[in-house]
Amino acid sequence: MSLSAAHDAAWRGFLRSSALLLRVLDAELRAEHGMTHRTYDALVQLSEAPDRRxxxxxxxxxxxxxxxxxxxxxxxxxxxxxxxxxxxxxxxxSTLVVLTDAGLAALKKAWPTHVRGVQRHFADQMSPEQARVLAEVFGAINADLEEG
Incomplete structure (x- = not known):
């Protein structure tokens, strides 16, 4: 079994752009806040959790x-x-990880850098219609993978 040329190009493009985008966002957060994208990601997840834990x-x-x-x-x-x-x-x-006020403050300080990077390197590269299509495609992929 093999992928069609279009599906193969989409897959390879997804892999490459995902890796490059995360690398650039990481570099921007490191340069402006001394924080990795992994740290930013963890702070976001904790900030959105009930009781920040x-x-x-x-x-x-x-x-x-x-x-x-x-x-x-x-x-x-x-x-x-x-x-x-x-x-x-x-x-x-069991161990809980609890976001501190300092962690929330650091996230709020880093958030504009992250959003600016996502806007510049991701959102600005597509039309609103392309964004809707991508959201639909990734929504379907996520739903399939989360069920399994």
């Missing part, structure tokens, strides 16, 4: 990036004062 396993599942190295990411968040670990009061064997 997630179990380690749920944070791993929520990350846009690979969850490998999650312990290092959380160690870095703690060292920066952006998050802290707490035992889950309902299950003392």
């Amino acid at each position: 997630l179990h380690m396993k749920d944070l791993a599942a929520a990350l846009v990036h690979s969850a490998s190295g999650l312990t290092r990411i959380v160690d870095g968040l703690e060292k920066s004062g952006y998050a802290r670990r707490e035992p889950d009061p309902a299950n003392r064997r």
